[in-house]
Amino acid sequence: MANRARVATYYGVTAPAVALGAIVLATIIAPPETFTWQDRALSEMGRYGSSTFFLFNGGLIAGGLLGLPFVWHCWATSRNAVERLGVVLLAIAVGGLIGVGVFFLEHTAVYVERSLHGLAALSVFGVAPFASWVYGSGAALAGDGRLAVASVWFGNVHPLAWLGWLLSLGGRVDTGTWFAVPEFVAAVAFGGWIVTLAVTRRSRDDDESADPGR
Template identity: 80%
Template sequence: MADRKRVATYCGIAGAILSLGAITLGTVIAPPETFTWQGRALSDMGRYGAPTFPLFNGGLILGGLVGLPFAWRLWITCRNSIERLGVVLLSIAVVGMIGVGVFFLEHTALYLETSLHGVAALSVFGVAPFASWVYGSGAALAGDGRLAVASVWFGNVHPLAWLGWLLSLGGEADTSTWFAVPEFVAAVAFGGWIVVLAVTLRRRNDSEPDVPNR
């Protein structure tokens, strides 16, 4: 059991590295006609027919699948129902990330008549900050002040990034301008939070019995 928990903990770190690594590498190698920071969204790297199509979508799918066992690891260490709700939201965000890769831009050219890309993206960017805030609230109730503060502030990064982006537009109608920047900041905040959670769990005594569900 201890070995499974240890592996699941490292899955959280590996999943974050895989997904963020694929996104970052994609921004470096993507040709300007398919992606630029100033005029494109991150998902344009995964658009059907783009040179970075397999890298971007494959990285999100693989990173999400590798990271899912970490949700189980986090769940069995939850100390109250609020933390467990945070884990549920975290899982939704990770599944949403997988969905972004599965339901890539223009996936309707290959399958399904209805595009689900927007729903998947909203599941990540809309749910991830709430996962951090809720789990952080649960950590605070459990008396884990350091993890609570870290979780809440990782969640705060998301709205701050989007607010900063909106203010930078200065009333411009073209909301695609620099859209990839807050997306990337939010992705790093989500991945960084998961890494912090995994490192925190790793530092705990793996031999300590898990708290039973209440």
Template identity: 50%
Template sequence: MGSFSSRRVAAGCGIAAPVLVLSAILLSTALADPFTWSGHALSDLGRPGTATFPLFNGGLVLGGVVGAPFVGRLWAEAWTPLERAGVVCYGLAIAGMALVGVFFLEHTDWYLGRSLHGPVALAFFAGAPVANLLLGAGAVRAGERRWGAVTVGVGLAHLLLWGGWLLAIDVGLLESGAWFGLVEFLAAVLFGGWTAVAAVRLLDRS
């Protein structure tokens, strides 16, 4: 009974974590002044001195902490080497997301002499699609072809989102950095949406 209950709690964390993070982001955008999707990055919401500093950064850190048990549940359910590699990348993405709230923009004014904001943000935004591609390929190999195809599709959607944005800048349709916050949010929705659906599947499996 205890093992069964812990598995359900770990799966439930996969639903709670994206709800916490996406809610914190959306609430921060509503409270921030000024903030525009076209002119700001999401990380601007976590700058020291802003009204949204504790909400945005706290939401990311709390989401990472709550999401950690779900990473463990994914690992327990991984049957193939590809799936296990995907879980490792997923865990790195979750850790990167949480650490964005720790190593916020201008954190060097508070601690550390070198900014780690860029590397941890990259760990999230690069880790998410790689995790989906590996998890999806592993699921197909394990015989879960429909779920594997959906998961690979989410990974490809990440790549198309970022690739399309970069291409639009390269050909002059967008100014450099324009709409970066929106692209970041859409990537977070893809990551959080897949996480929640995967968690529901694991709850049903429990």
């Protein structure tokens, strides 16, 4: 059981590294007509027919799939109902990450007539901060103050990033102007929270293994 928990937490570290690594690498190799920070969304790198199509979408799908065992471990070891609700939201966000890769921009040219890309993206960016906040609340109820504070502040990064972006545009919404910046900040916050959660759980599992009567 201890070995299984250890493997699951490794997935919690690996999954964000794979997804974020693919995004960063795609931004480096994408030609200007495909992506620039100034006037393109991150998803443009996964648009059907782009040179970064397989790298971007494959990285998101692989990262999401790698995260599923960790999500299950979080569910199995949740300490109260609020933490479990946070894990449910985490599962939705991870599923959305996979969905962004599966339902890439212009996927309707290949399969499924209705575009599902926007819904998948909303499942990540809209749900991830709530997963952090709710899980953090559950951690607080369990007396885990450090994880609670870290979770809440990782969640706070999301609205702060989007608010900063809106203010930089004078309050108008223009998804073609620096839109990738808050997207990337939110993605890093989500990945950073998962890594923090994985490291904290690994430490807790090790402590419990060393002191079974605790």
